[in-house]
Amino acid sequence: MPTIDADTHVIETERTWDYMEGDEAKFRPKLVPTENGRGGWLIDGKVFSRGVNVNPDIPAEVREMRDIEARLKHMDELEIDVQVLYPSLFLRALTAHQEVEAALCRSYNRWVSELCRATNGRLQWIAAAPLLNVTAALAEARAAKDRGACGLFMRGIMCDKILSDPYFHPFYEEAQKLDLPICVHASSGGFQWVDLFERESGFAKFKLAVLSAFHAIVHDGIPERFPRLRFGFIEVRAQWLPYVHHELAKRFEKSGTPLGKNWMQEKRLYVACQTDDDLPYVLMYSGADNIVIGSDYGHADTSSEIEALRSLKRKGELDPDAIAKILYANPRALYNL
Numbered sequence: 442m443p444t445i446d447a448d449t450h451v452i453e454t455e456r457t458w459d460y461m462e463g464d465e466a467k468f469r470p471k472l473v474p475t476e477n478g479r480g481g482w483l484i485d486g487k488v489f490s491r492g493v494n495v496n497p498d499i500p501a502e503v504r505e506m507r508d509i510e511a512r513l514k515h516m517d518e519l520e521i522d523v524q525v526l527y528p529s530l531f532l533r534a535l536t537a538h539q540e541v542e543a544a545l546c547r548s549y550n551r552w553v554s555e556l557c558r559a560t561n562g563r564l565q566w567i568a569a570a571p572l573l574n575v576t577a578a579l580a581e582a583r584a585a586k587d588r589g590a591c592g593l594f595m596r597g598i599m600c601d602k603i604l605s606d607p608y609f610h611p612f613y614e615e616a617q618k619l620d621l622p623i624c625v626h627a628s629s630g631g632f633q634w635v636d637l638f639e640r641e642s643g644f645a646k647f648k649l650a651v652l653s654a655f656h657a658i659v660h661d662g663i664p665e666r667f668p669r670l671r672f673g674f675i676e677v678r679a680q681w682l683p684y685v686h687h688e689l690a691k692r693f694e695k696s697g698t699p700l701g702k703n704w705m706q707e708k709r710l711y712v713a714c715q716t717d718d719d720l721p722y723v724l725m726y727s728g729a730d731n732i733v734i735g736s737d738y739g740h741a742d743t744s745s746e747i748e749a750l751r752s753l754k755r756k757g758e759l760d761p762d763a764i765a766k767i768l769y770a771n772p773r774a775l776y777n778l
Contacts, residue, residue, distance in 0.1 A: 442765055444750045445772035446516075448626070448675045448713050448735020449524040451553060451566075452495060452504045453482075460551035465544035484545070485536040494529070496741040504739045506556045513563060520751055524738060525776060526553060526566040527675070531594060532647070533629040536573075543571040546581055554588035565776060567592040567624050572599050572612065579615045586619045591776040592673065593621050597650025598630030604654040605661035613667045622671035622711075622775055625654050627744065643742070651677045652685065655710070659689055664708035671709040673775050676744045679714035679723045679732060686726040705731040711775040714767070715744060716752045720759055729763040733772040 458469045470482040472491070479492035495504055502508040503515060516524060528549060536542050546569040557564040568585035570578040570593050582593055593616050595604065602608055604625065616623055629635050630650045638646040655674050657663075664670065686700070693700040701707060705727050712727065713735045714720060724732065734753055737745040746752065753764055772778070 442754065443522050443769045444520060445523045445525065445733075445769055445776075445778065446521050446736050446738060446750055447525055447673075447733040447772040447775070448744075449526055449738035450504075450529050450740050451506050451526050451556070452492070452501075452739060453528065453530045453549065454505045454507065456507075457552045458545075458548050460548040460555075461544055462547075465547065468541045468544040470545070482530065485538060485541045487535075489530065489533070489535065491530075494740050494742055496739055496745060496747070498747075499739060506553075509556060509560065509564070513560060516563065519736075519747065521736075523563055523565060523772075523778065525591065525735075525772070526557070526564060527594065527624070527626050528553075528567070528569055529740070531569045531628075532596070532626065533635065534596070534631050537632070539571065539574040539577065542573045543577045543581070545569070546571040547584075550581065550585050550588065550590070554585070554590070557589065562778070565589075565591045565778060567594045567626075568621075569594050570612070572609070575608070575611050578612050582612070582615050582619060582621065586621060590621065591778060592624040595623055595625050595654075596628035596630055597625055597652075597654040598634050601631040601633060603657045605657040605663050610666070613663065613670055617667045617670040620669075620777055622673050622777070624673040624675060625651050627651055627676035648677045651675075652681055655712075656685055656689065659704075659708060659710070660692060664710070669709075671711065671775055671777075673711045673713070673733070675713045675735060676737060677713070678718055678744070679712045679720075679727065680718045682712060682723050683726045703728060711771060716746060716749050716756065720756070720763075724759075724763060729760075729766050730771060730774075732767050733775060734767050 470484045472480045473483045475481040481488040503512045553566045568590040572578045627647045690700045736749040
């Protein structure tokens, strides 16, 4: 059975920033010492941790894509045909300055596209977009498409705005034209969001904003405004879908427009599950055509399960056709692979 791992990661290295061109070089992140001994990235006057959320069982050269052949070999061992790569550093806001963000995104996208180019399609990648400046984000989305990106990354909160804000409409229109999905990954939103939840466990800081984004996008009619645009919601489990379905259904009922039985398929919404989700229950509300699965390869948090795809194959509680869709047909449709 072909398998697509819908959520894996690459850890950025100093080489990531070698692709800054001209005046962009003055914004190059620098590695600086930190108390934990792992070092951190100095970006626009702030230090961001590096190497904290990494899987120690995967060699650094594999996590960081310095040995691509070793990564592909490990994929073979895990029976994975394709990995879709998300960034690690960009899972939090890095700067409030447009020109800095643009330089970081461009260099990252150039770097990761070059890494994936020679893998015969086995490594696919999601592009970072500098959304502090929508014009720059549109240009980078087009450049990323030309380089082979299969999606556009967003946090659950961007630019201190919810994702249904009209500010993002030009970006969604461009994504639709380019046939690239909007991929909302577990992330830390904006600086205000991080400050608010600095002391909590990480659930609100990294997960809750994505659930809120899902609700806002559906409730505010973004799928109807952009009728060919696909949306992925990644690394936040799928166990919450029945609750959000009920919540949305009640609101749509009051407005006189039923949500519909095949609502996720009709609105082109895809959610990444985990193997310990109650999947038969989840599928009652989502259907079998809009759930994908990822291993969070390279990271080591509550969403990480390196054997996730093989484990799903062995789950006797699911119909084999549903498993085949989750492992291959659905991520293939989401990312247009």
